[in-house]
Amino acid sequence: MDKEKNKKSTTKSTKTNSNKNKPKATKTTSKVETKKEVKNKNEVKEEKVITKKEETKDKIKEIEEKTKKKNKITKTKNNKEDFFTRIANDERRKIVYGFLGGLLLGLLIMFIFMPDRIATLKDGTQPIATISGKNITADELYEDMKSQYPINVLLDKIDNIILTKKYKEDDTMKDKVNSNAEYYLNMYKQYYKDITDENELLEKMGFASYDKYLEYLKLDYRKTKYTEEYIKDNLTDDEIQKYYDENVFGDINCQHVLVKVKSDDSSSEGLSDDEAKKLAEEIIKKINDGTSWEDIQKEYKDKVTYEDLGYQSWDASLETNFLTAIKDMDENSFSKEPVKTSYGYHVIYKLDQKKAPKLNKVKDTIIEKLISNKKSEDQNISYKALINLRKENKLEFSDTVMKEKYETYCKQYK
Numbered sequence: 001m002d003k004e005k006n007k008k009s010t011t012k013s014t015k016t017n018s019n020k021n022k023p024k025a026t027k028t029t030s031k032v033e034t035k036k037e038v039k040n041k042n043e044v045k046e047e048k049v050i051t052k053k054e055e056t057k058d059k060i061k062e063i064e065e066k067t068k069k070k071n072k073i074t075k076t077k078n079n080k081e082d083f084f085t086r087i088a089n090d091e092r093r094k095i096v097y098g099f100l101g102g103l104l105l106g107l108l109i110m111f112i113f114m115p116d117r118i119a120t121l122k123d124g125t126q127p128i129a130t131i132s133g134k135n136i137t138a139d140e141l142y143e144d145m146k147s148q149y150p151i152n153v154l155l156d157k158i159d160n161i162i163l164t165k166k167y168k169e170d171d172t173m174k175d176k177v178n179s180n181a182e183y184y185l186n187m188y189k190q191y192y193k194d195i196t197d198e199n200e201l202l203e204k205m206g207f208a209s210y211d212k213y214l215e216y217l218k219l220d221y222r223k224t225k226y227t228e229e230y231i232k233d234n235l236t237d238d239e240i241q242k243y244y245d246e247n248v249f250g251d252i253n254c255q256h257v258l259v260k261v262k263s264d265d266s267s268s269e270g271l272s273d274d275e276a277k278k279l280a281e282e283i284i285k286k287i288n289d290g291t292s293w294e295d296i297q298k299e300y301k302d303k304v305t306y307e308d309l310g311y312q313s314w315d316a317s318l319e320t321n322f323l324t325a326i327k328d329m330d331e332n333s334f335s336k337e338p339v340k341t342s343y344g345y346h347v348i349y350k351l352d353q354k355k356a357p358k359l360n361k362v363k364d365t366i367i368e369k370l371i372s373n374k375k376s377e378d379q380n381i382s383y384k385a386l387i388n389l390r391k392e393n394k395l396e397f398s399d400t401v402m403k404e405k406y407e408t409y410c411k412q413y414k
Helices: 003-013 036-069 089-114 138-148 152-166 171-191 198-205 209-231 237-247 273-288 293-299 319-329 359-377 380-393 400-411
Strands: 127-131 135-139 252-260 307-310 339-341 342-351
Touching: 036 339, 135 138, 138 293, 152 209, 152 380, 152 400, 171 198, 171 209, 198 209, 209 359, 237 359, 252 293, 252 319, 273 293, 273 342, 319 339, 319 342, 359 380
Parallel strands: none
Antiparallel strands: 127 135, 252 307, 252 342, 339 342
8 A cells, every 4th residue: 555545544543533632653653553553543444445345346336237238239130140149248247247256355455465665574573663652563563463354365365376386477368367457447437437547547446556456367367267277177077968968959040030129118129028029929820820931021020120040059159048949949840939038039930950069079168168157156166266276285374363264264165
């Protein structure tokens, strides 16, 4: 933390009546007064961090909602892009939530361990500050700090040492980290439109400098990489076979018409949900009564959007409801009821289907899907993976208090 931040923190922590008459420290000792005051200031600092974390969480969610609305896809009759394709927003959202989870844990580090200088001590008994004849030693400060702040502060330092050695920085990491850094900064710029100075923006995000920001993202990248390797190493052949049997199928040739639902009440494009569903049901009834698919397209050309999707694979970027529907349909058949997606109601025509690929041809893709699924299903999987990492590297504690804190921490994720 730079000197200005420390100064602000000290000012805020001395605004109560009980602190008004306390003696001021000299410039060289102004950061620490008495042992009791150090503890009070640490408590104030922790409250500020918690507030900062909550503000960051709320702002990220708000920005994500704005981004989602802004990037929502619209489509004309002749546009060949899929109406229901999951675009990059979904991947961005995963990245952001992944980043947010790490950020909330890492903010404590950002606010606590960023001094302008650190005293060099032979042992913990030397004073690091003096006020009114009272010495504050490193041992005293350490005892207060380890009781005030979570074990995560220490664990991030430990993980950074292990993971930096395990995963050397390469071009792939640099590209990913720089891409994420630019993305998150742009997100905050959308929210803090009145802030033009990058350093001030980084401060709002909880970082003392751009280099500290990149260091955090590198640690987050390495944590994610290890977590995914941990999941992969623990996958069984039975899990992979089960996923193959339940999800993999041959490419399906299909077409559809979409009855679009209004995105909101103010939208002029599309119908209400009830109206759209009724129109889709009307189309299905006409097909069942003998109206040809070509005649349906002509009759409803002003009310629906027709699209020839061609062959779609089992891992195509289609919404789950649509993908499940075409998989379960017979060849040369129409959907028996409207298929609902985020865009509206679909009437699907399945023409034909190819043979399913062999397991060995799609195994790598299945593993990627299973890793993604497990990360979504178990929000604690990263913590479990990192606990395993520390165990593999034979982490030991000399401090019994920190050892007990870590044991309690680990029990949360068993």
